[in-house]
Amino acid sequence: MVGIVVFPGANCDHDAYHAVAHVLGASARFVWHKETSLSGATHVILPGGFSYGDYLRCGALARFSPVMGEVRRFADAGGPVLGICNGFQILCEAGLLPGVLGRNEGLRFVCADTFVRVESADSAATRGLSPGTVLRLPIAHAEGRYQRGPGGLDGDGATGRTLLRYCDEAGETTRAANPNGAEGNVAGVANRAGNVVGLMPHPERASEAVLGNVDGRRILEAFLRC
Amino acid sequence: MQARVYVTLKPGVLDPQGNAVRGSLEALGFSKVQDVRLGKYLEIELAETDPMAARASVEEMCRRLLVNPVVESFRVDVPGTP
Numbered sequence: 119m120v121g122i123v124v125f126p127g128a129n130c131d132h133d134a135y136h137a138v139a140h141v142l143g144a145s146a147r148f149v150w151h152k153e154t155s156l157s158g159a160t161h162v163i164l165p166g167g168f169s170y171g172d173y174l175r176c177g178a179l180a181r182f183s184p185v186m187g188e189v190r191r192f193a194d195a196g197g198p199v200l201g202i203c204n205g206f207q208i209l210c211e212a213g214l215l216p217g218v219l220g221r222n223e224g225l226r227f228v229c230a231d232t233f234v235r236v237e238s239a240d241s242a243a244t245r246g247l248s249p250g251t252v253l254r255l256p257i258a259h260a261e262g263r264y265q266r267g268p269g270g271l272d273g274d275g276a277t278g279r280t281l282l283r284y285c286d287e288a289g290e291t292t293r294a295a296n297p298n299g300a301e302g303n304v305a306g307v308a309n310r311a312g313n314v315v316g317l318m319p320h321p322e323r324a325s326e327a328v329l330g331n332v333d334g335r336r337i338l339e340a341f342l343r344c
Numbered sequence: 345m346q347a348r349v350y351v352t353l354k355p356g357v358l359d360p361q362g363n364a365v366r367g368s369l370e371a372l373g374f375s376k377v378q379d380v381r382l383g384k385y386l387e388i389e390l391a392e393t394d395p396m397a398a399r400a401s402v403e404e405m406c407r408r409l410l411v412n413p414v415v416e417s418f419r420v421d422v423p424g425t426p
Binding site: 174175178182211217218220221222223224225263265267268299 | 357358360361364409410412414415
């Protein structure tokens with residue numbers, strides 16, 4: 119059962135539920151942020167949105183929600199956790215993923231399709247995808263400029279692992295293909311163990327033919343296979 | 345007593361907001377503006393009479409919530425403390 123954590127201000131919780139339960143046929147349940155149990159969830163998704171109004175810093179206040187203690191225990195025990203957009207920001211603020219997401223370089227909220235290249239298959243959301251695979255996934259954020267922090271990406275693997283980079287359609291990680299100024303075009307990362315994943319793109323918004331894009335299914339299916 | 349907290353981006357961290365403000369100041373004719381860094385300022389009222397205890401408490405708040413040490417640094421002003 120997939121536990122989808124609902125913070126005040128989340129707005130992609132139902133999208134995630136729809137993709138997981140209705141499109142992919144997995145069992146799912148909303149978990150209110152004040153709950154102190156994940157009720158036996160085998161997978162956890164922190165969905166996108168604007169938890170706590172993005173006050174102070176994106177994700178900074180959500181990380182103190184009561185449920186986050188349980189999410190941390192679940193992650194420490196190796197359980198698969200997927201943070202999408204604001205969920206990614208929360209996981210960074212909680213220290214479950216390395217780095218931080220800053221304001222977009224271009225002063226804009228960017229809502230657009232992007233191409234991303236799979237860099238590593240060694241994570242809960244990319245297992246089974248060959249490195250080099252190019253996916254088309256939508257983004258929608260004002261604060262998605264990934265920064266790894268001290269040491270930068272040079273120590274990739276030491277504190278975490280780059281999973282996805284923004285690229286052009288041919289898979290080249292060019293400057294022009296970087297929508298927000300993210301260090302190294304990084305669009306998604308995992309922790310060292312690979313069970314905790316954060317993505318700025320929204321796979322749940324690209325999982326049905328009726329939406330014109332099914333590339334996101336490959337991410338969600340990989341996650342559900344864990 | 346009141347503590348004042350200044351949260352700033354570390355040197356070298358890109359500040360798109362600061363850059364945008366600088367651009368607007370230049371557009372207004374403030375031609376000598378060379379750089380703008382945009383941070384946060386907090387006033388925290390504490391039920392505490394010991395200045396050193398207040399400072400220690402606020403510094404702990406900075407470490408645990410108010411500041412993201414990956415990209416930000418902070419300064420705390422408490423009257424009566426160095």
